[in-house]
Amino acid sequence: MADLRESVIAVSYIIAAVLFIFGLKQLSSPSTARAGNRLAAMGMALALGATLLDRQILSFWSIAVGTFIGAVMGIYFARTVQMTAMPQMVALFNGMGGATAALVSVAEFLRLSRSGTIGIGESTSIVLGTLIGAVSFTGSLIAFGKLQELLSGRPLQFPLQRLVNALTLAAIFGLGGWVVIGTGGATALWILFGASLFLGAMFVLPIGGGDMPVVISILNSLTGLAAALTGFVLHNQMLVVAGVLVGASGTLLTLLMSRAMNRSVANVLFGAFGASGKDSAAAATDVHRTVRQTTTEDTAIALAYARSVVIVPGYGLAVAEAQHTVRELATDLEKRGVSVKYAIHPVAGRMPGHMNVLLAEANVPYDQLLEMDQVNGEFPQTDVVLVVGANDVVNPAARDDPSSPIYGMPILDVDRARNIIVLKRSMGHGFAGIDNALFYHEKTRMLFGDARQSLTEVGQALKSA
Amino acid sequence: MSQELVLGIYVFIMAIFVGFEVIARVPSVLHTPLMSGTNAIHGIVVLGAMLVAGSADTPLLHALGFIAVVFGAANVFGGFVVTDRMLEMFKKRQAPTTSDEEVKTKADG
Numbered sequence: 001m002a003d004l005r006e007s008v009i010a011v012s013y014i015i016a017a018v019l020f021i022f023g024l025k026q027l028s029s030p031s032t033a034r035a036g037n038r039l040a041a042m043g044m045a046l047a048l049g050a051t052l053l054d055r056q057i058l059s060f061w062s063i064a065v066g067t068f069i070g071a072v073m074g075i076y077f078a079r080t081v082q083m084t085a086m087p088q089m090v091a092l093f094n095g096m097g098g099a100t101a102a103l104v105s106v107a108e109f110l111r112l113s114r115s116g117t118i119g120i121g122e123s124t125s126i127v128l129g130t131l132i133g134a135v136s137f138t139g140s141l142i143a144f145g146k147l148q149e150l151l152s153g154r155p156l157q158f159p160l161q162r163l164v165n166a167l168t169l170a171a172i173f174g175l176g177g178w179v180v181i182g183t184g185g186a187t188a189l190w191i192l193f194g195a196s197l198f199l200g201a202m203f204v205l206p207i208g209g210g211d212m213p214v215v216i217s218i219l220n221s222l223t224g225l226a227a228a229l230t231g232f233v234l235h236n237q238m239l240v241v242a243g244v245l246v247g248a249s250g251t252l253l254t255l256l257m258s259r260a261m262n263r264s265v266a267n268v269l270f271g272a273f274g275a276s277g278k279d280s281a282a283a284a285t286d287v288h289r290t291v292r293q294t295t296t297e298d299t300a301i302a303l304a305y306a307r308s309v310v311i312v313p314g315y316g317l318a319v320a321e322a323q324h325t326v327r328e329l330a331t332d333l334e335k336r337g338v339s340v341k342y343a344i345h346p347v348a349g350r351m352p353g354h355m356n357v358l359l360a361e362a363n364v365p366y367d368q369l370l371e372m373d374q375v376n377g378e379f380p381q382t383d384v385v386l387v388v389g390a391n392d393v394v395n396p397a398a399r400d401d402p403s404s405p406i407y408g409m410p411i412l413d414v415d416r417a418r419n420i421i422v423l424k425r426s427m428g429h430g431f432a433g434i435d436n437a438l439f440y441h442e443k444t445r446m447l448f449g450d451a452r453q454s455l456t457e458v459g460q461a462l463k464s465a
Numbered sequence: 466m467s468q469e470l471v472l473g474i475y476v477f478i479m480a481i482f483v484g485f486e487v488i489a490r491v492p493s494v495l496h497t498p499l500m501s502g503t504n505a506i507h508g509i510v511v512l513g514a515m516l517v518a519g520s521a522d523t524p525l526l527h528a529l530g531f532i533a534v535v536f537g538a539a540n541v542f543g544g545f546v547v548t549d550r551m552l553e554m555f556k557k558r559q560a561p562t563t564s565d566e567e568v569k570t571k572a573d574g
Contacts, residue, residue, distance in 0.1 A: 020506055021487055027502045028491035034552040037502050041545045044509065048541075051512045057519030062531045066518060067511075070538025077539075078546035086551060090501045093543045097507050100537035104513040107529040111520075121470040213497075220504050227510035228480075232473050234513050240473055241480050242509040248484025250503055253496060260493055351497040360554040 005053050012050030013238040019043030020242055024249060047238050070096075083361055084318040087351045088147035091140045091216045094223055098136025101226035102193060105129035108233045109179075109189055117182060122233050127176040129229035130189065131196045136223045138200030143216050146209050153209025161206060168199045203269075210392065211268045213351045214258050218265070221250025260346045263409070291427065294445035296454060299386075299421055300461035302445075303329075306383035306419075308339045310375065312412055313355045314348050316389010316424060320451035323362035326388060329459045330364070342368055343375040343385075343412050345393035376413050385417040387438075389424065389451050395436045405434060420444040423451050498551045505544025511537025 020043045026036025057063070074093065081089045105126045112118045118126075145151035175192040178184030207215055224246025231239030258265050303309055311330065317323060330340040342364065348355045359369060370378075379385065387394055390412075397404035398411045414420055420443050427439070438444055447454055491499055514537045518530030 021483060024484075024487045024499075024503070024506070027499050028488045028495060030492065030495060033495060033498060034549065037498075037505075037545060037548045037552055040502060040506055044506070044541055044545070047509060048512060048515070051515055054516060054519070056516055059519055059521075062518040062521070062527060063515050063534055066514075066531050066534030067538040070511075070535040070540075071542040073535070074539035074541070074543025075546050078543040078550065081547070083550075083554070086501070086547060087497070089543070089547050090497075090504050093508075093540045093547065094504050096536040096543075097504070097510055097540035100508075100510045100514050100533045100540065103529050103533035103536070104510065104517055107517045107521075107526055107533070108513075110523075110526060110529075111517075119467070119470075121467065121473075217500055220500055220507070223510075224503065224507040227507045227513075228477065230510055230513040232470070234516055235469060235473075236513065236516075237473070237476055239509060239513055240476050242506055244477050244480035245484040245487075246503045246507040248481040249488045250484075250500070252485050252488060253491070253500055253503070256491070256493070257496055260496075346493040351500075353494040353497045356494045357497070357551055357554045 005055065009050045009053055012046050013241075016043040016047035016050075016238060017241045019046065020245055024245065047242075051238075082321070083358060084321060085148070086357070087213065087216065087354070088144045091143040091147065091212075091219070094216065094220050095137045095140030095144065097223045098133045098140060098219070098226060100133070101223060101230050102130050102133030102137060102196070104230045105133060105226075105233060106189060106193060108230070110186060112233075113186065120180060123180045123182070125229045125232035126189070127179050127192065129226050129233065130193050131172060131176065132222050132229065133226040134193055134196035135200035135203065136219045136226060138197045139204040139219050139222075140200075140216070142201050142204040143212050143219065146204075147212055151205075155208045156205045161202070165199065165202050168195055168202065171195055172199065207268065211263070213347070214254060214263070214265065214268045217250060217254040217257055218269075221247045221254060224248075224250055257347075291439060292442075292445050294421065294447050296447065296457040297461045297465075298445070299447055299454075300458050300465045302384050302419060302421065303333055303338065303386070303458070304336060304462055304465040306338055308341075308378075308382050309333060309384045309386060310341050310343050310370075310379070310382045310414075310417070312343045312345075312348075312385060312387045312390050312394060312414060313359065314345075314388065314390025314393060315354075316391075316451050318349050318354065318358055318389070320389065320453075322388065322452035322455055323358040323364075325452050325455040325459070327359070327362040327364050329455055329462070330368075332459060332462055340368065341370050341375065341378075343372070343414075344369050345372055345390070345412050346410075348390055348393050372410060372412055379413050379416040382417040384419045384421060385414045387414060387420065387422040387424075388455070391424075391436055392434075394438055395434070396438055397434070397436070401437075414438065415441055415443070418443070421447060423447050423449070423454050425450065498548055501544065501548040501551060505541060505548055508537055508541030508544050511541055513537075 019039050023036045023040030026032035109126045146153050172195050175188045178188050224243045228240050228243025333340050344355050394412050394414045396415050398406045398409040514533035518534045521527040521530045
């Protein structure tokens with residue numbers, strides 16, 4: 001019977017692996033994405049169900065109680081979180097996965113080291129799994145803190161930071177080698193665990209909030225790798241396959257995302273974006289500093305008598321949860337015969353696709369959403385561009401100023417439109433932490449305030465315009 | 466090197482190619498949901514946590530296993546649910562007016 005049991009487990013794992021692969025394939029196309037996610041979830045259910053048949057498991061109590069608590073927590077947060085806070089939710093769940101991988105590695109070391117020597121393959125996997133899992137855990141928590149605005153989104157740097165990181169990493173490799181050759185023991189592994197937790201935090205703290213999507217993607221693939229390493233320790237091919245699938249697709253996704261922002265991954269990790277931007281911004285400061293403010297009434301009139309309006313949403317729209325208000329305003333304008341389009345920058349907001357998700361939630365029709373390449377040619381014929389809480393993605397410095405830290409990032413050429421109205425909370429900087437010449441442009445009018453409130457007032461003023 | 470380790474390395478390398486190939490043509494709108502979906506899949510590590518928790522025989526191993534199961538389960542369940550919520554927004558819909566009417570008819574009926 002034991003053989004039958006093992007066969008059932010093995011076959012279930014193979015089916016689960018196939019479901020994961022098909023799930024991922026479907027997740028990368030809009031029409032099948034939701035079904036793909038469900039397929040992957042089915043694969044997960046099958047893999048976990050089969051694992052419960054494993055003869056190694058003697059007691060089900062802690063598994064049942066632990067799974068219940070984790071599931072309730074996960075589902076509760078996942079269901080109650082605002083759409084705008086999705087990115088940090090992904091970071092948080094990713095951190096939990098990282099912690100799991102590290103804890104499993106440490107626990108397996110403790111168990112195996114009682115029963116004699118550990119093979120070099122296992123001990124190397126344990127050391128790497130602990131290191132990568134722990135880095136992913138604290139790194140994700142810091143990313144969560146930055147996106148949730150519990151921590152400053154600006155890059156945090158302090159003297160000797162790189163030296164401290166290099167020394168920590170050297171200590172980790174030293175301890176790791178000691179554990180692998182079999183003399184370090186549990187104490188060395190615990191210290192390695194602690195040092196890796198520290199390293200994860202130090203690694204993400206100096207990175208600015210604008211680069212968090214790329215960082216979360218990197219940490220995501222690291223957790224996948226850590227999961228695969230625990231597979232080597234536990235001799236479990238399911239963990240290896242699923243972990244590596246995530247590690248590899250996550251790495252490719254990281255490259256695609258940084259390409260969309262025209263930033264190299266190395267630049268994201270070690271560039272400390274924003275910290276160097278002050279100089280060039282300061283140089284441009286003296287030339288033209290006049291900000292022209294406008295009122296909600298003037299904005300309403302400018303919009304009402306325009307023939308074509310393009311709305312450029314950004315993170316400010318997400319923060320103010322103004323997606324429904326902006327859609328109502330657009331509907332009112334269309335009733336007056338104004339053509340309204342939305343220009344979506346691939347990395348507007350804090351995650352690629354962030355704006356598409358929010359506007360879709362507000363029932364904005366698909367055909368009104370234009371991608372950057374489609375819309376950039378239309379700006380010279382556009383009467384009014386309404387920038388709602390976007391900043392870096394419309395900064396002409398990315399196109400014109402080679403000394404700017406965001407130089408080379410593809411942007412929406414809103415400065416080529418006839419009139420520009422910018423809704424913004426204040427003159428604060430975007431994630432890149434740099435100044436935006438668009439706000440001082442002679443065609444630009446600034447409407448300060450919370451985006452939703454401003455848009456509501458513009459909507460009311462429009463009724464009497 | 467043991468036969469099993471060699472086999473594991475084979476699987477590792479093959480899975481890298483599959484992982485790259487399978488998402489090679491993803492449009493940028495789906496970057497976030499895809500990241501979230503892969504995030505849920507690496508929650509598979511809870512499987513390792515289950516094996517640790519189920520075979521634990523000291524208080525320390527019990528504690529480590531239990532915490533690992535809680536975190537891993539949160540990763541799996543939260544990950545899939547959050548991805549589903551994101552993707553719900555991508556479903557095809559009619560013009561806002563018709564869907565409003567539909568809702569009304571349903572409510573009346």
